[in-house]
Amino acid sequence: MTGLAPHLSDESLTAIAVERTGSVTTPKGFRAAGLAVGIKASGNPDLALVVNDGPLQDAAAVFTSNRIFAAPVQWSRDASADGVLKAVVLNSGGANACTGKDGLADSAKTAVQVASGLDCAVGDVAVCSTGLIGVRLPMEALLSGVDQAVGQLSPQGGPNAAQAIMTTDTVRKMASYTSPDGWSIGGIAKGAGMLAPALATMLVVLTTDADVKPLALDTALKQATSVSFDRVDSDGCQSTNDSVILMSSGASGYAPDPREFATALAAVCRDLGLQLLADAEGAAHDIAITVKGAASLDDALEVARSIARNNLFKCAIFGNDPNWGRVLAAAGTTKAAFEVENLDVFFNGVGVYRQGAIGEDRSLVDLSARQVEVVMDLHHGAHQATVWTNDLTYDYVKENAEYSS
Amino acid sequence: MTGLAPHLSDESLTAIAVERTGSVTTPKGFRAAGLAVGIKASGNPDLALVVNDGPLQDAAAVFTSNRIFAAPVQWSRDASADGVLKAVVLNSGGANACTGKDGLADSAKTAVQVASGLDCAVGDVAVCSTGLIGVRLPMEALLSGVDQAVGQLSPQGGPNAAQAIMTTDTVRKMASYTSPDGWSIGGIAKGAGMLAPALATMLVVLTTDADVKPLALDTALKQATSVSFDRVDSDGCQSTNDSVILMSSGASGYAPDPREFATALAAVCRDLGLQLLADAEGAAHDIAITVKGAASLDDALEVARSIARNNLFKCAIFGNDPNWGRVLAAAGTTKAAFEVENLDVFFNGVGVYRQGAIGEDRSLVDLSARQVEVVMDLHHGAHQATVWTNDLTYDYVKENAEYSS
Structure with missing residues (x-):
């Protein structure tokens, strides 16, 4: 790589108007929930669910390149490999990393519970976790929490989902872009700066109602992360759980030019990345x-x-x-x-x-x-x-x- | 590189008895001086001179691999390239780095003053500096200081030289090894831990009276640094001034086995490296x-x-x-x-x-x-x-x- 496509230049990205009031439920065709189910001892919100009601269920994802990766990363890498996802379930209060085969089974059980509640294939459910490494998740609380989350799904649920994935974050992170043509992109993120990953994870869920071909979705996500999250650098420490998942519902019925879509996605990702940076608790600059x-x-x-x-x-x-x-x-x-x-x-x-x-x-x-x-x-x-x-x-x-x- | 020669293994190195009372004047054929000449505002010692009285004047050296290197590094790399050095002059209180052509001229003038005082070739004098980057050295004080240092040269001057190269160091660093066969290796070092190179420099001068062929001297030094200073790791920050210079007088008249010499040299270097680490001011472990x-x-x-x-x-x-x-x-x-x-x-x-x-x-x-x-x-x-x-x-x-x- 020696150059960057013009549609990903700093000028192109800063020309995109990103708002911080919208989230994963800004695009049409998505519902979300975020609530406290008893995973965190503090009683704070700790479970989020984001569901794609279609008509399309295209998806793309990128994960940590660390060779030591958590059970949910292993599960979600497999689940997203075919480019189809119906839902993402995320928990804070436990990373489910370095937990061996039992931990992988816990991620699978979580996906099964979501699939059962949504009546979809278990292989279409991605799982993300963040929190302590080397500790098993409280599965009883988590599984009954999944049922509660399914019951609370709402087209206005994005901000609650953003809240429920916070760990050392002091503010929830949300961003969205709405095109004059009627399609939009929304996102939520978790991470107290890449510089101070005390809980060692960046989780991002992105949604869009644009009608984007699966291959273009994948290309756009890789390009977007390369000029956003990959450039929020720190000590080069990559966590065991980092995940960025993008789902497309196609519910706007509009198919934007792939480069136009990629530019907007990159701008939303860059804005989320800068929100992570600004919330690095220990940082003064x-x-x-x-x-x-x-x-x-x-x-x-x-x-x-x-x-x-x-x-x-x-x-x-x-x-x-x-x-x-x-x-x-x-x-x-x-x-x-x-x-x-x-x-x-x-x-x-x-x-x-x-x-x-x-x-x-x-x-x-x-x-x-x-x-x-x-x-x-x-x-x-x-x-x-x-x-x-x-x-x-x-x-x-x-x-x-x-x-x- | 997939393996390490047995004579450089941890076991071989720890079997070598390194003492911290000896220094560059422990080997026969060397004199040194260290004194305050007014480079440091504090009035602390700031100039050191180490002279090889022979009969041999073989030398080897390794320098920072940073592409931004100081004037004295440029000078000394050239001076040592032919494997012959008569003396090393070192100052603290100024790194003479990022000082352009004028800075290089300052290093050259320093070498000329030493060569004049010792009646040797200017190309046989290495120069080392440590202190602030981007500031010119007070040359008047330095050059008259060189004359004073020549006058104070002594076969017991090693500890004074070790003292004069300190910056944020809290203790001077010295080490030596004396073989039962009558030859020895001595060294002095400067650096407050590689982890806290506040003045951004590690300087090391090593001497030996063993009769070692120039090629073996060079090989031994490269091997020694690879298992000592190169392994005292930190943030990977290499300074503009790092220099390790080894001179051989051959004055013991004894020619040790090259591997035996290399083992002893590596052990002395490793001990000096651990002294740097232990003196990292900010460190608790x-x-x-x-x-x-x-x-x-x-x-x-x-x-x-x-x-x-x-x-x-x-x-x-x-x-x-x-x-x-x-x-x-x-x-x-x-x-x-x-x-x-x-x-x-x-x-x-x-x-x-x-x-x-x-x-x-x-x-x-x-x-x-x-x-x-x-x-x-x-x-x-x-x-x-x-x-x-x-x-x-x-x-x-x-x-x-x-x-x-």
């Missing part, structure tokens, strides 16, 4: 790292990720320190094409390092706001990419030191 | 991560490094939390050969995860001591490797947030 002038998209991404994963750089941002030496040192560990004497580094628009030499006075940089923009220009080509991350803070350490998996 | 049962040495190292670089794991250790889920999740991101259902994980000897399932009670693990041992058995081969790291703490963040490069 949201950092956008843009590498431009790269010989290829891969080069731009490699340099941006290298900076985003550099702990020294992330600590410096926490200290409001425009430490360009650390940006350079991170870039220097990559194989990207550039000449050292041509590099520029900008912090919030101030060129602190220009053409390979000390640039404007670093005291001109104000890093007191939460949003920080770091730009590195390699002056070696026409490609660019942005990666988002958070700073490394006392609270990040505290949250992840005191959390026990 | 020193963590040894051993991966065994690997199909190759590369597999063992890939998994061990992946664990060592995982921020969530490092926060958990700070919180005295034997979080095996994070160890597994880190291993799951690698390409190493293993089957998930065969994995074992031990924290300080307690098998918290056995044969792919929850093992002994995690409450049996006591992580209150500074030394922590994590072992992962892949059960897929006969290779093993250990990587050392520190935990991620409030103080690490503090030190690196408040430091300004």
Whole structure:
């Protein structure tokens, strides 16, 4: 990969008007529920169900690439492999990861209960879990909870579903886009920043009532995640449970141009990704790292990720320190094409390092706001990419030191 | 690389008796000095000189692989390329990095001053610097300091040299090995843990009076760094100034077996590496991560490094939390050969995860001591490797947030 299709460029995506009031029930043909069934000791909502009433039941999904993956990931990968899903059931309060064959059986039993309640095939039910690793789920509460959820399904249930998948999240995450042509995309997400995955999971459910061919659905989802969730970078830690599931009902009766659909889906995903970032509990800054002038998209991404994963750089941002030496040192560990004497580094628009030499006075940089923009220009080509991350803070350490998996 | 020569195995290295009282002047044929010349505002010692009086003047060196490297690295790489060095001059209080052509000229002037004082070729003088990036060195103080250092050279000067290269270090680092056959190896090092390179540099000078052929010297140094400094892992951040320089005087008149020499050199380097780790100011734990049962040495190292670089794991250790889920999740991101259902994980000897399932009670693990041992058995081969790291703490963040490069 050396380039990005124009319909996925930063310009194309920012032109899409994404709203944060809509959710998975914004598109026609979907019902959802979210409620407390006793999985969490706190009594907070812990079970969500999203159902596609059709007429189409096309689906696509992407999962964690971690080789150590949870039982629900194994189940849902199989269930979605044929591109057909009727429903997704999600629980917080337990990840059902590293639980062996018994854990896989628990995911299967959950799907069976949903299929029974909806009168559909068990292989058309995806299962997602988030919470503690290495602990079995309270199946009695979960299964009777599934029946309750089926009873509470509603075309207005999306926000409740968004609420029920929260763990360390302080706010629920929802996003939607409605086309002037009458079709829409909606989504809910769970995750307290990729940077502080204390409960180690990002779960996303997306819905649409556009009439999109299964192959185009799959392509659009892969493209969308590549420019959204994959770019909300952190320490590169991928969890055991990460899942992104997209279902299409076709209920709008409108078949948009595949590229138009892909652009809108990517914009919704990027908005959800930035909501995850903004809710990273331990973080004091949201950092956008843009590498431009790269010989290829891969080069731009490699340099941006290298900076985003550099702990020294992330600590410096926490200290409001425009430490360009650390940006350079991170870039220097990559194989990207550039000449050292041509590099520029900008912090919030101030060129602190220009053409390979000390640039404007670093005291001109104000890093007191939460949003920080770091730009590195390699002056070696026409490609660019942005990666988002958070700073490394006392609270990040505290949250992840005191959390026990 | 799939295996390690037997003379570099953990067993071979731990059999070598390394002392921490000797230094670069323990081997015969070396003089050194360390003193305050006014580079540091604090008035602390900031200039060191190590001179090889021969009869041999063989040398080998390894430098940072970061593409953004400091002027002294560029200078010393050239100076050592022919395998001959008469002296190494080192300053703290300024890294002379990202300082452009003027900075390179400063390194050259420093070498010229040393060569003039010692009456040797300027191309036989290596230069090392550590301190702030992006700031020029106070050359007047430095050059007159060189003359003072030449005047203070002494066969007992090693400890002073070790003192003068400290930056955020709380203790000076020295190590030596003396063979029953009458030859010895000595070393000094600078670095407050690889984990907290607030001044972003590890400098090491090694000396020996063994009669070792230049090629064997080079091979031994590369092998030694590969099993010592390269395994003191952290965030993978390599600095702009890292340098390890080895000089041989041959003054003992004894030519040891090359493998015997390489083993002793590796043991001295490993001891210095562990001293760097123990002095990581922000750290509360020193963590040894051993991966065994690997199909190759590369597999063992890939998994061990992946664990060592995982921020969530490092926060958990700070919180005295034997979080095996994070160890597994880190291993799951690698390409190493293993089957998930065969994995074992031990924290300080307690098998918290056995044969792919929850093992002994995690409450049996006591992580209150500074030394922590994590072992992962892949059960897929006969290779093993250990990587050392520190935990991620409030103080690490503090030190690196408040430091300004």
